[in-house]
Amino acid sequence: MKISEDNYQEWAMDYLEGTLSESRRAEFETFLAANRDIAAGIASLQEYMPKLTASAETFPDKKSLYKDRGVTPLKRLMSLAGGMAAAAVLIGAVIVAGDAIRRSGQNTAAHMPRLVALENVEISGGMATAEAALAEAVTAPVENAKNSTEALIAYSGTVAQDEEIPAVHEAAASEVAAAVITTETAPDTRAAETSATEVTPAETDGTPAPAHKIRGRAGRLHMIPPTHATVGGGYELIDTAPLTAMAIPDKLTDITAPPMMASTADTRSVLGQRLAMVIRRSIIAPLDEISPVSFFKTDEISGIEIASRTIILSNKN
Amino acid sequence: MTVAEYDKCVDTYADSLYRFALKSLRNRDEANDIVQESFMRLWERCQEVISGKEKSYLFTIGHHLIIDRVRMDKRFVHSETMQAGAGNSNAQEYSNIGELLESYLDELPGIQRSLVMLRDYEGYSYQEIAEITHLSESQVKVYIFRARTALRKSIGNIENIL
Numbered sequence: 081m082k083i084s085e086d087n088y089q090e091w092a093m094d095y096l097e098g099t100l101s102e103s104r105r106a107e108f109e110t111f112l113a114a115n116r117d118i119a120a121g122i123a124s125l126q127e128y129m130p131k132l133t134a135s136a137e138t139f140p141d142k143k144s145l146y147k148d149r150g151v152t153p154l155k156r157l158m159s160l161a162g163g164m165a166a167a168a169v170l171i172g173a174v175i176v177a178g179d180a181i182r183r184s185g186q187n188t189a190a191h192m193p194r195l196v197a198l199e200n201v202e203i204s205g206g207m208a209t210a211e212a213a214l215a216e217a218v219t220a221p222v223e224n225a226k227n228s229t230e231a232l233i234a235y236s237g238t239v240a241q242d243e244e245i246p247a248v249h250e251a252a253a254s255e256v257a258a259a260v261i262t263t264e265t266a267p268d269t270r271a272a273e274t275s276a277t278e279v280t281p282a283e284t285d286g287t288p289a290p291a292h293k294i295r296g297r298a299g300r301l302h303m304i305p306p307t308h309a310t311v312g313g314g315y316e317l318i319d320t321a322p323l324t325a326m327a328i329p330d331k332l333t334d335i336t337a338p339p340m341m342a343s344t345a346d347t348r349s350v351l352g353q354r355l356a357m358v359i360r361r362s363i364i365a366p367l368d369e370i371s372p373v374s375f376f377k378t379d380e381i382s383g384i385e386i387a388s389r390t391i392i393l394s395n396k397n
Numbered sequence: 398m399t400v401a402e403y404d405k406c407v408d409t410y411a412d413s414l415y416r417f418a419l420k421s422l423r424n425r426d427e428a429n430d431i432v433q434e435s436f437m438r439l440w441e442r443c444q445e446v447i448s449g450k451e452k453s454y455l456f457t458i459g460h461h462l463i464i465d466r467v468r469m470d471k472r473f474v475h476s477e478t479m480q481a482g483a484g485n486s487n488a489q490e491y492s493n494i495g496e497l498l499e500s501y502l503d504e505l506p507g508i509q510r511s512l513v514m515l516r517d518y519e520g521y522s523y524q525e526i527a528e529i530t531h532l533s534e535s536q537v538k539v540y541i542f543r544a545r546t547a548l549r550k551s552i553g554n555i556e557n558i559l
Contacts, residue, residue: 089539093523096542121546130548132502132517133495139415141429145407145436147400 083111398443501551509544
């Protein structure tokens with residue numbers, strides 16, 4: 081290829097670093113002789129080649145990365161879980177997979193990647209349309225799934241439904257995301273918790289109560305039993321800690337649909353986004369310290385990404 | 398890859414990957430996220446990563462996560478043009494040429510900045526950078542040449558700062 085003004089940059093670095101072949105170097109210099117402006121730029125770099133020097137900055141949290149030493153994410157998770165049980169969670173949306181967890185003794189738990197889904201969202205006060213739309217938006221994929229594992233996978237943007245979850249995922253799931261928040265379906269427990277978690281904004285921030293009351297079902301914080309050998313000893317099952325308080329979002333009214341919302345699709349979209357915001361504040365934010373959690377929103381979709389898994393809460397398509 | 402080999406990767410590459418992310422994003426929390434995510438994916442794929450390619454794998458993941466993050470934040474600079482002398486760069490504000498170059502680095506288009514950092518900070522060959530960034534080797538050389546030319550123009554008369 082003949083060197084020209086259009087392509088000389090492909091060889092410029094090699095020329096400057098002295099790695100061009102003799103013939104190509106001669107050709108390049110002939111080209112420079114005929115192109116004074118370009119030659120001046122090359123000469124300037126020959127005079128001084130700006131190169132960066134690495135800083136001594138170090139990654140401050142290597143312990144969180146190690147698998148065989150230091151503080152594991154599981155230990156941090158367990159520590160946080162204790163705090164959450166005392167302080168925490170839920171506004172009518174809970175992380176799913178309850179029945180899989182309840183099937184203790186089976187190996188399902190180890191197959192749970194870091195996925196969250198939503199269920200049991202109730203909106204009272206004449207919001208039937210919104211309730212139906214919201215329920216469809218956040219629970220249908222779970223309800224339609226054949227089992228809880230499939231329901232979880234249905235929410236994953238990275239694992240196909242028919243894909244075997246590799247063993248390595250089991251280890252990662254056990255260490256990084258061995259906790260889920262789930263509804264407690266025992267009738268007596270549910271009744272008590274439902275009663276305990278009816279809230280209005282007036283109870284939390286002093287502002288007038290909105291027209292529509294939000295009712296959520298509290299869940300319990302569970303740790304999945306250590307079904308994988310790599311988890312090791314020292315595991316503490318936290319399945320008896322009751323939810324004693326709720327993290328109340330700043331604006332509970334955010335999850336109610338505005339009156340002008342005409343179509344179900346619009347309602348679902350807006351509710352999904354607003355619910356995501358509420359969830360982010362009330363449930364997901366505490367998990368930030370465990371693994372990267374981010375709320376995302378594009379023109380088409382919005383949702384939550386936790387530990388690289390994507391939960392789409394709203395999808396215009 | 399064994400657990401011990403993975404932990405060795407943490408010891409060997411976490412700092413350099415963090416520096417790369419930090420220089421790219423200028424945000425410690427985001428850089429932290431990039432490192433965590435990259436190593437998590439390495440662990441998930443530890444049985445597939447070829448021995449000796451761990452660093453390349455990590456930086457490939459990190460590079461693309463950074464691009465995604467920048468695009469999401471609409472901070473990606475599409476323009477290839479660099480306004481010489483623009484921004485906050487002022488030779489008199491910096492105590493050495495290294496700091497001055499760092500300041501000018503911010504004014505480079507994102508892809509040029511990433512490539513120069515991979516080359517200078519990590520010492521990758523053009524071919525390795527091409528693999529990491531999914532560009533051709535020629536494209537890498539062109540971008541790096543343009544970046545160095547832009548940095549050189551920004552510095553101006555070398556006698557003024559040496």
